[in-house]
Amino acid sequence: MARVIVDVMLKPEILDAQGQAIARALPRLGFTGVASVRQGKRFEVEIDGPADDAALAEVRKMAETLLANTVIEDFTLRVE
Amino acid sequence: MARVIVDVMLKPEILDAQGQAIARALPRLGFTGVASVRQGKRFEVEIDGPADDAALAEVRKMAETLLANTVIEDFTLRVE
Amino acid sequence: MSTARVGVITFPGSLDDRDAARAVRLAEARAVPLWHADPDLHGVDAVILPGGFSYGDYLRAGAIARFAPVMQELIPAARAGLPVLGICNGFQVLCESHLLPGALIRNENLHFGCHDQRLRVENTETAWTSEYSPGQEVVIPVKNGEGRYVADAATLSELEREGRVVARYLGVNPNGSMNDIAGVTNEAGNVVGLMPHPEHAIEELTGPGTDGLPFFTSVLKRLVNA
Amino acid sequence: MSSAPHIDSVSRAAETPDERQPYAELGMKTDEYVRVKHILGRRPTSCELAIYSVMWSEHCSYKSSKVHLRQFGTKAPESDALLVGMGENAGVVDVGDGWAVTFKIESHNHPSYVEPYQGAATGVGGIVRDIMSMGARPVAVMDSLRFGPADAPDTRRVLPGVVAGIGGYGNSLGLPNIGGEVVFDESYLGNPLVNALCLGVLRKDQIKLATAPGPGNKVVLFGNRTGPDGIGGASVLASATFDEESQAKRPSVQVGDPFTEKVLIECCLELFAADVVVGIQDLGAAGVSCATTELAAKGTGGMDVRLDLVPLRDETLRPEEILMSESQERMMAVVTPEDVDRFMEICAKWDMPATVIGEVTDTGRLRMTWHGELIVDIPPGTAADEGPVYDRPYSRPLDQDELQRRDPAGLPRPDDLRAELLRLLGSPNLASKEWVTAQYDRYVRGNTVLATPADAGLLRIDEVMPGAEPSTRGVAISTDGNGRYTRLDPYAGAQLALAEAYRNVAAVGARPLAVTNCLNFGSPEDPEVMWQFAEAVRGLADACQTLGVPVTGGNVSFYNQTGSTAILPTPVVGVLGVIDDVTNRVRPGFTEEGATVLLLGETREEFGGSEWAHVAHGHLGGLPPAVDLAAERRLAELMAAAAAEGLLLASHDLSDGGLAIALAESCLTGRYGCRVTLPADPFVTLFSESTARMLVAVKPGAESRFAELAAGIAVTELGRTGGDALVIEDLFEISITELRETHTSTLPAIFD
């Protein structure tokens, strides 16, 4: 068993309305000193076997085809 | 400038309908060997100053009050 | 009633499939229910992907539906010229399937919004819009939470240059769509994706008017003339 | 599982009669616990204690309200329309052409305060499953909401979450939201009210009931798997029974999975159509405990269940927790052995997990085993139907007289009526609720004839189910409630809630037929609250009798209070009506010029509990407007007759804010203004809240016929529709643009 984390964020050129809404709300709540906030998704994928190259390639394919929409999103993989 | 990452996941005892829907779809797409998938949120918080203890405490408070819904979610902080 | 048969796909979580079928019937064609798990288009002459939240839209709107068995038949058929209309969730599925360019993301104001929306029909050459007159203004409900159309700059200018924006929001842009885009078509004009719901504007009794009906009569005309 | 030592089996209970049990921590009184021992002839097992404690809770047993609610039965008017009355999951009303409808309203107040989004979402989910369990297709939802002051910080936390939750869940089910209420008042600040209503349609001969007859029939649990949802309370049971490590914190909130619920709806309807369901029950509060005891109690009387067969989301769940879990999107069905395969096939088609967990018996006992050990052995009726009943003491609040003496007649009245109208129109309770309703899908399914901002939602019921007979009928529905009126006089207040909902249904041209209600009050242990409750129920039952509309079901929500301060007593009443030809519905709003504007009914000087007194003076006192049920009835009959003959261009009932608001809203909805003359004292005419009144616009040419029909009702001709302003002759005019700006900017300014 191993856990692979897939982080998915909107591409920088796409307006991140959620992140912006949070950034706008912060000063109202008394938080200052934040330059920007971006919001994305985080997936924890538990795989049955070890996180070897073959398994990671599989998860990468999964991220490309399903977990992220590469038209608008970037993703990164890491083993935890 | 520093970047703090806040990862927010549903508490383990809370039904993760999103993760469940993905996990159910995977075999249909030909992906096997995945035991489970959990879906959460990832925030990238850019702070103006350095990520010192005071700043981190601030981001933690922000996570508690705004980024995570601590009734049903847990969060973790890390500096990137 | 014409003999044209228009398929309406039901995915788990589809909601406006009955409405789409009703619109097809009111346009005097026959509505044929298609099931997500059945990889067979049953010889239909055109297909509608209805609104709703397929698979709950839990991952991303349309992301999981794209892989349904029926889509494995539909995607090549659409590429070969079958008229396909994706409404709302259907539009999202078409983008996820790369039958249409761009993507639909969370509304700028972060709310689901249901409004009677003014639109301008910009392209009347597609399979689904020929019964409108160019530039015609119509009122059709929009209702979505992830209806903001986005595409990269190159795609956007290509769409504009080729006149592939099918309809545009007038007045208030309900979701922050780029260039006020409410719908787009593929190069061949047979595949159309639309965020507004023409199937909710087909009867005086239940809609803000009947401005949506021509989407359904257009395709019929095309099929009868074919 | 090698956990046998931890299992509190029936035999262990018999051997350890004196073991201490945490009944008090579970909310059970000592005499109640003693009664359980008496019923069983031994101490209960921990699983049995779980079942009795939740089934005998206020929420499930109605122990404080039952003695009063009986009046809804004893005073029920004769009605040919009632097919299923109180006591089932929801009442069923015959609407003609072989069709029936079922509807019910339920509260999810406390969960929505703790976690607004999920609390409200699961509130919708729960009431939808109630409607499904009658064999109906859910076709619409409504939501009746109360919050603290609009600009209070906590309202900004609660309201957006509640609205997003109702929309997020209801929209995903494909159920149009066709109406509801949003009311702000200080008293709801720590106790928002979230009442959700669902309407379902079914063929008259296809009603399903929660019953498990026929020994040998199988008990099937289907839908989402069971997890540790909403069992915060069960942890005390765990501490008495379990080792440390299994005491992981259990969430007290439930989260919804609307996608599964949508598929569950379609799956259930296919099961019904295939006729493979003998009895069915939704799993709501008290989950498996409630479903098994109620099904068994209403059936042959016995049931054997293997609790270890319940599919779990979390394998560490203990049997007590499984019994108490409130995991959402689950149903329980009773199926004959021959039909089990077909049943499972249909569930598989919808990808819906389904498991046979037991069997109906004729033993008169509900028996449950856990890996072979008997852990529950009770007569199910004792848990489901024979809970404690309290006739709690009640007494008129000490401040009631003083409150009623505080007459609003002496309040200073405004000089500038134009400004006063705008002030009211922009006040949170009267301002446009579009910020809320725009987040709800009102179009889905294509049968919504009227929704926001119409007085009542109206649905066409044709083509609801495949193969149904054609019908021209429509079903109208409205919910109303006024906590301020009810505070001033609970008996009258509940009647006024009914009268308003009834009038709203009449406004669209429908005939009111039946009633549901959700009674939101403070603690029943407070005699003054109990008095409010008793008076409200008595008032509602009496008024239903007079108006000839039976109560078909409802829900009671007690303990809505912060510390010792209760909310305003808030009975929310839903009225359902039928219109024979839905194309005859009367729309809101002045959509054409040249129609005659009439005020129907009599205006008296009535400002007790009024919106004007509240907004202008923060005043609450005096008596609410007089109830005149006979006048309401005549008005409703007139509206139905005029609608059937197609005489009306528009209608709008008068309620909060009086004629001023009704006129302004009619201009706003229809896009034409009007020019009117006020017949009497302008202030009173504009802002009084006298009941049994309606504003109508009569189509040109239909005036004399309408006058004929209206014989016996006070009719005042006010003027004509037209223009782009609301013009009050000799007083003032306000452009529609200014009206709109005032009306629509309030909520966005606060919540965006």
Ligand SMILES: Nc1ncnc2c1ncn2[C@@H]1O[C@H](COP(=O)(O)OP(=O)(O)O)[C@@H](O)[C@H]1O
């Ligand atoms: N205020 C009320 N008026 C009439 N009937 C009520 C009221 N409150 C509860 N009931 C009836 O009592 C029964 C049990 O209510 P409830 O526990 O809410 O139903 P369920 O078990 O389906 O959730 C139902 O038939 C309901 O209609």
Ligand SMILES: [Mg+2]
């Ligand atoms: Mg029920």
